[in-house]
Amino acid sequence: MSNEALIFDLSSELAPVRRRSMVREGTLVLILCALELALFLIMGVMRPDMHDVTGSPYLIWRVASLGLLALAACVLAIRSFSPTARPRRGLIIACALAAVAIFVGAFVTPDGARARALLDRIDPAHGMMCATSIFVLSLPVVALLGALMRRAAPTQPRLSALASGIAAGACGAFVFAFCCPFNDPLYVVVWYTIGCAAVAATARWRLPRRFHL
Numbered sequence: 001m002s003n004e005a006l007i008f009d010l011s012s013e014l015a016p017v018r019r020r021s022m023v024r025e026g027t028l029v030l031i032l033c034a035l036e037l038a039l040f041l042i043m044g045v046m047r048p049d050m051h052d053v054t055g056s057p058y059l060i061w062r063v064a065s066l067g068l069l070a071l072a073a074c075v076l077a078i079r080s081f082s083p084t085a086r087p088r089r090g091l092i093i094a095c096a097l098a099a100v101a102i103f104v105g106a107f108v109t110p111d112g113a114r115a116r117a118l119l120d121r122i123d124p125a126h127g128m129m130c131a132t133s134i135f136v137l138s139l140p141v142v143a144l145l146g147a148l149m150r151r152a153a154p155t156q157p158r159l160s161a162l163a164s165g166i167a168a169g170a171c172g173a174f175v176f177a178f179c180c181p182f183n184d185p186l187y188v189v190v191w192y193t194i195g196c197a198a199v200a201a202t203a204r205w206r207l208p209r210r211f212h213l
Contacts, residue, residue: 025078025148029171032144033070036137036175047181057108058183065101066174066192072097073167077145080160081152087159094166105185113184121184127191130180134195135202138172142199146207157208165203169196 040046053059073094080087113121145164154160173192182188 020081020152022075022078026074028148029074029078029141029144029167032140033171033175036140037178040175040179045179047179049181050178053183056110056183058105058110058185059177061101061105061108061185062177062188063174065104066170066177069094069097069101070167070170070174073163073170077160077163077167078148080156080163081149081154083153083155085154085156085160087156087163091159091163091166094163102189105189109185110183113186121186122190123182123187126182127187127194130176130182130191131195131198133179134169134172134176134192135198136172137175138168138195138199141168141171142203142207146203149207158204161207162200162204164207165200166196168203169199172196172199 047053076087076090076094079085080090142164145168146161149157149160149164173196176192180188
C-alpha cells in the first residue's frame with residue numbers, strides 16, 4: 001500500500017474538527033461570569049450599601065482593576081491555547097497589571113483606615129471566607145477554560161494552565177467584588193491575592209494532566 005493510500009485510509013473516517021474561534025471562546029467565559037453575577041443579584045447577596053458606595057474611589061478601583069485584569073488574563077489564557085503562542089510574555093504583562101493595581105490601591109484607602117491596627121485592617125476571620133468564596137466562584141471558569149484547552153493544542157500546557165488559573169481567579173474576584181463589604185485596599189490585596197493564587201495553583205496542578213509533556 002502506498003503512503004498516499006495509507007493516509008487516505010487512516011483519515012477517511014475522521015470527523016471534521018471545528019475551527020477554533022477566540023472570540024467565541026471569550027464570549028463563553030464572559031457569559032459564564034455574567035451568569036454568576038446575575039445569580040448574585042437573584043440571591044440578594046450583593047453588598048447592601050452598593051447604592052451608597054457606587055461612586056467611591058475604592059470601589060471603582062477594585063471593580064475596574066479586577067475587570068481589567070480579568071479581561072487581559074482571559075485573552076492571554078485563550079491565546080495561549082494556540083500551538084504558536086508564547087504565553088510567558090503575557091504572564092509577565094498580567095503580573096505587571098496586578099502590580100500597578102496594587103500600587104494604585106495605596107491612593108484610594110478610606111479615611112481612617114491607616115490608623116487601624118494591621119490585624120483589624122486585614123481581618124483574617126472574614127478574609128479567609130472571602131478568599132474561599134473567590135476560589136469557589138472561580139472553579140466554573142477553570143472548568144470551562146480547561147475544556148477549551150483540551151480541545152486546542154497548546155505547546156506549553158503548564159504555562160497555559162497557569163494563565164487559565166490566573167484568568168479564572170481574576171474572574172471570580174471580579175464577581176465577588178460586588179458582594180464583598182470591605183473597603184480597605186489592603187484587605188482586598190491580601191485576601192483577593194490569596195484566593196486568586198490558590199486558583200492559579202490548582203489550575204497549574206490539574207489542567208496539564210491530560211497532556212503528554
